[in-house]
Amino acid sequence: MRLKIALTGVFAVALLAAPASAADPGVSADKIVLGQAAPLEGPASALGIGMRDGLLAAFAEQNAKGGVKGRKIELKSRDDGYEPNKSIEASKQLLYDDKVFALVGPVGTPTSLAVVPIAAEGNVPFIGPFTGVEALRTPYKPNVVNVRASYFQETEEWIERLTKDLKVERISILFQDDSFGRAGLAGVQKAMEKRNMKLASEGTFERNTTAVRSALLEIRKGNPQAVVMVGPYKPVAEFIKLAKQIKMDAVFVNISFVGSNALAEELGEVGEGVVVTQVVPFPDDTSIPLVASYHAALKSAVPNAAPGFVSLEGYMVGRLVIQALDKLSGEPTRKDLLAALSNGTYDLGGVKLTFGPNDSQGMDEVFLTVIGKGGKFKAVKSLAPAS
Numbered sequence: 001m002r003l004k005i006a007l008t009g010v011f012a013v014a015l016l017a018a019p020a021s022a023a024d025p026g027v028s029a030d031k032i033v034l035g036q037a038a039p040l041e042g043p044a045s046a047l048g049i050g051m052r053d054g055l056l057a058a059f060a061e062q063n064a065k066g067g068v069k070g071r072k073i074e075l076k077s078r079d080d081g082y083e084p085n086k087s088i089e090a091s092k093q094l095l096y097d098d099k100v101f102a103l104v105g106p107v108g109t110p111t112s113l114a115v116v117p118i119a120a121e122g123n124v125p126f127i128g129p130f131t132g133v134e135a136l137r138t139p140y141k142p143n144v145v146n147v148r149a150s151y152f153q154e155t156e157e158w159i160e161r162l163t164k165d166l167k168v169e170r171i172s173i174l175f176q177d178d179s180f181g182r183a184g185l186a187g188v189q190k191a192m193e194k195r196n197m198k199l200a201s202e203g204t205f206e207r208n209t210t211a212v213r214s215a216l217l218e219i220r221k222g223n224p225q226a227v228v229m230v231g232p233y234k235p236v237a238e239f240i241k242l243a244k245q246i247k248m249d250a251v252f253v254n255i256s257f258v259g260s261n262a263l264a265e266e267l268g269e270v271g272e273g274v275v276v277t278q279v280v281p282f283p284d285d286t287s288i289p290l291v292a293s294y295h296a297a298l299k300s301a302v303p304n305a306a307p308g309f310v311s312l313e314g315y316m317v318g319r320l321v322i323q324a325l326d327k328l329s330g331e332p333t334r335k336d337l338l339a340a341l342s343n344g345t346y347d348l349g350g351v352k353l354t355f356g357p358n359d360s361q362g363m364d365e366v367f368l369t370v371i372g373k374g375g376k377f378k379a380v381k382s383l384a385p386a387s
Contacts (some may be wrong), residue, residue: 147313172227
């Protein structure tokens with residue numbers, strides 16, 4: 001114990017002795033380096049790649065204008081395979097080897113929950129995680145900045161629309177058996193308890209697998225009118241295809257994390273009618289200035305990437321970081337960046353993010369979409385059949 005205290009004291013003295021003008025890691029005279037740990041390979045790779053594409057589009061767009069106060073924004077991305085231990089390793093490499101200024105656009109609940117304590121130790125900004133888990137919102141975490149609505153808000157929308165629009169009484173759930181899936185389960189249970197309802201049945205599957213047959217058999221026992229789903233696109237698509245093969249007559253409703261465009265592609269012709277809640281505007285609605293800018297930026301920076309919900313979210317995270325950095329005076333510091341992001345409103349172009357004391361979530365909106373013919377998404381206000 002004495003040795004630990006002595007070492008801590010030496011470290012503190014070293015910090016105090018450091019020049020007052022010493023820049024935070026990742027900041028130099030001509031650039032600011034940011035880091036992203038996300039699945040770039042494997043069954044959830046479309047999510048990590050989508051977030052990366054959006055971030056790259058936002059940063060390239062700004063760099064073409066001279067960067068932020070003369071500093072170009074550089075992004076370093078490392079693959080974490082959508083596994084907590086790998087995410088810890090990738091994030092440590094970004095922080096200690098690549099010496100990034102902040103962590104941006106991480107993907108996943110179990111991965112984010114594993115990395116946040118490490119980021120908190122160094123007061124490293126953890127910005128725009130691709131997850132709506134409540135644990136990154138409550139209790140308030142000073143170094144975490146969320147862009148999207150929470151999973152609780154999405155699951156409330158699910159149950160409201162199913163019971164109000166479709167008069168559904170029997171609802172079952174498929175969820176990934178980890179912190180992500182259980183966060184969705186908790187949200188569904190909360191929304192159903194509010195309406196004095198209980199789940200008809202439930203089924204689980206393991207992360208980074210498509211082993212959903214057992215889950216399907218369990219869920220079928222409840223004879224559900226709707227199945228709400230908390231998982232990424234590959235296992236969810238496998239479940240829906242198998243369910244349709246056995247003639248399960250149910251509405252399938254998915255969480256935003258699923259990766260909408262990848263899901264539609266995986267489902268092909270059997271995807272029509274599948275519902276997905278979204279936490280960003282419709283990516284084809286170029287009447288919104290943000291979306292129009294996103295289209296131009298994505299086409300320029302990542303020409304082969306098609307516009308979609310995930311990369312739009314990445315673009316929004318990138319634009320938020322740029323605006324926050326632009327607010328800073330003097331040398332950018334992690335402390336000042338977090339202060340700028342802890343209060344105030346950011347207008348991204350027809351879409352506003354608002355932060356305040358103990359409120360680290362910029363948006364509350366949940367949008368409803370349905371896969372139509374040809375795998376094309378359409379935005380809807382209700383699930384009720386058109387009269």
